[in-house]
Amino acid sequence: DELIISSKAGYNMWPGPYGEWGSRKYLIASLNQSLQRMQLDYVDIFYSHRPDPDTPLEETMQALHDIVKSGKALYVGLSNYRLQEAKQAIKILKDLGTPCLIHQPKYSMYERWVEEGLMDVLEKNGVGCIPFSPLAQGLLTNKYLEGNIPEQSRAAKAHGALQASAITPEVLAQLNSLNNLAQKRGQSLAQMALAWILKDKRVTTVLIGVSSVAQLHDNLATLNNPDFNQEELAAIEQILKTN
Incomplete structure (x- = not known):
């Protein structure tokens, strides 16, 4: 009762045609398995992790509705839904x-991409926004500023969202320029990147992923300086445009 517990379904969980995407069978089975593993009767929020190109959106949304009616989730959400898909899903729900x-x-x-209409749709419909990967898979931290790839970092792995090939000299120059600005603000690069996301009042909160208590405390220190002036925002945009 003191925690907000959420779960998602949409990506590959087990072999076979009903082990991923957004069918009614998969969503309900996936949630049931999650509840068993967590030894819970319900979750607070259950997300459809991505739209299914082979399942009618109405089926996916009906499944979410029925999950709430069954008491296995208190609320439902969407994840990775683009503008038009989100508009349709929100209306159906x-x-x-x-x-x-x-x-x-x-x-x-x-x-x-969320700035290209999605945030406006969420605001209009009273839907919250909780961005994930706000640090670009760790790119917006101090890990790669020297151009090295730490052994245990995401970029060191053969498979994943962040590949070493993405850390080009141009990107390194951007990261170091952003880091210099963060230092002037009395922040780490990660703290500034999180504050930059939170500056939009339509953002409810932001998902952070940490591997240590020290990282958690560092991220929470973002709240010591969450505001930007116009010069800082303009400087960030200018840095991001250089490539």
Whole structure:
């Protein structure tokens, strides 16, 4: 009762045609398995992790609605839904009587697609926004500023969202310029990147992923200086444009 617990379904969980995407069978089975593993009766928020090109959106949303009616989730959300898909899904859920509570998009200084209409749709419909990967898979931290790839970092792995090939001399120059600005603000690069996401009042909160308590404390220190002046915002945009 003191925690907000959420779960998502949409990516590959087990072999076979009902082990991923957005069918009613998969969503309900995936949630049931999650509840068993967590030894819980319900989650607070259950997300459809991505739209399914082979399943009608109405089926996916009906499944989310029925999951709430069954008591296995208190609220539902979307994740990775683009503008038009999000608009449709939000309307279907509203008509069913289970309004979409929140949208979880990928959003960072290096991932800006949500600014192309999605944020406006969420605001208009009273849907919260909780961005994931706000540090661009660790790119917007001090890990790579020297051009080295730490052994245990994401970029050192053969498979993953961040590949070593993405850390080009141009990107390194950007990161170091951003880091210099962060230092002037009395922040780490990661703290400035998180504050930059939170500057938009339509953002409810931001998802942080940490591997240590020290990282958690460092991220929470973002709140010591969450505001930007216009010169700082303009400087960030200028840095990001250079490539």
